[in-house]
Amino acid sequence: MSEAPLDEFGLIARYFAPLAAAAPGALGLTDDGALIDPEPGRQLVVTTDTMVAGVHFLPDDPPDQVGRKLLRVNLSDLGAMGAKPLFYTLNTAFGPNVDTAWIAGFAAGLQADQALFGIDLIGGDTVAMPGPTTLTVTAIGSVARGCALKRRDARVGDAVYVTGTIGDGALGLAVLRGELDGLAESSRAALAERYRLPRPRFALGMQLVGLAHAAIDVSDGLIADLGHICETSGLGAHVEAGRIPLSPGAQQALILDPSRMESIVGGGDDYELLFTAPESCAAQIEERARACDIPVTAIGRMTAGSGVTVVDNDGRPLASRVSGYRHFQ
Numbered sequence: 001m002s003e004a005p006l007d008e009f010g011l012i013a014r015y016f017a018p019l020a021a022a023a024p025g026a027l028g029l030t031d032d033g034a035l036i037d038p039e040p041g042r043q044l045v046v047t048t049d050t051m052v053a054g055v056h057f058l059p060d061d062p063p064d065q066v067g068r069k070l071l072r073v074n075l076s077d078l079g080a081m082g083a084k085p086l087f088y089t090l091n092t093a094f095g096p097n098v099d100t101a102w103i104a105g106f107a108a109g110l111q112a113d114q115a116l117f118g119i120d121l122i123g124g125d126t127v128a129m130p131g132p133t134t135l136t137v138t139a140i141g142s143v144a145r146g147c148a149l150k151r152r153d154a155r156v157g158d159a160v161y162v163t164g165t166i167g168d169g170a171l172g173l174a175v176l177r178g179e180l181d182g183l184a185e186s187s188r189a190a191l192a193e194r195y196r197l198p199r200p201r202f203a204l205g206m207q208l209v210g211l212a213h214a215a216i217d218v219s220d221g222l223i224a225d226l227g228h229i230c231e232t233s234g235l236g237a238h239v240e241a242g243r244i245p246l247s248p249g250a251q252q253a254l255i256l257d258p259s260r261m262e263s264i265v266g267g268g269d270d271y272e273l274l275f276t277a278p279e280s281c282a283a284q285i286e287e288r289a290r291a292c293d294i295p296v297t298a299i300g301r302m303t304a305g306s307g308v309t310v311v312d313n314d315g316r317p318l319a320s321r322v323s324g325y326r327h328f329q
């Protein structure tokens with residue numbers, strides 16, 4: 001038996017109010033705004049990301065995964081600032097093809113990740129949309145006053161670190177597009193999973209406050225995002241391709257087709273942390289990363305000058321990004 005469609009208030013009451021139940025300041029999503037008590041001595045960090053059906057996710061992607069990815073890409077940005085997640089708001093513009101089963105799945109995905117990452121819904125808006133479903137989360141975190149990690153604070157001689165493995169997001173998207181047929185099924189599944197469900201690294205981001213100089217999350221691609229640190233810090237960076245940590249699936253893809261290195265260093269959607277820190281902090285960084293169970297790898301160094309240079313094992317430049325986007329030579 002099909003149910004009568006829910007109006008805006010019905011949708012909020014059924015699917016979204018339960019996500020706000022643990023946050024007193026959300027007032028049950030029945031008021032005009034939410035209340036936040038800033039913690040003494042801390043600053044709020046606010047970040048937002050929008051996902052559009054057909055652009056950032058596929059209309060037939062599982063709705064719970066869409067919800068989880070939407071939350072995770074925002075948590076990744078909080079992590080890049082060294083912030084502890086607190087609350088989020090959610091704006092949903094549901095397209096004509098979305099039914100209540102889809103919304104229920106989407107809300108279940110949000111609920112699962114709220115519990116996993118310790119963040120609560122405190123507000124938002126829900127509308128019907130004649131165009132593609134468009135979903136926006138605005139995440140709010142906090143960091144000790146004056147201590148947020150920023151892109152602009154890298155210094156010459158800093159080591160450049162990444163968490164986890166690089167390139168899996170872009171390779172996962174390639175798998176979902178039907179490419180990379182030669183890979184083992186287990187590798188294809190692992191890469192696709194990395195694209196669908198990034199792992200936000202804020203647990204380590206919070207621990208890097210006071211140690212790292214500059215940080216960003218890898219959403220545009222390793223070279224592009226390190227390029228953002230270079231531009232805002234007025235520096236260059238030197239990366240050794242052989243030190244870039246690769247998953248078994250990415251290693252396999254590279255053996256099958258060495259030109260995949262381009263999408264490994266150039267592709268996006270990894271949502272790993274990329275940060276710079278003085279050499280003297282190496283032992284502390286490794287210790288805190290171990291405590292968070294998040295692997296970190298030093299892949300290069302900040303230099304005077306400008307642009308990102310990636311060199312192969314023989315020291316030959318593999319790629320460079322001097323200003324703006326540049327293709328591989």
Ligand SMILES: [Mg+2]
Nearest residue numbers: 077080217219
């Ligand atoms: Mg970011």
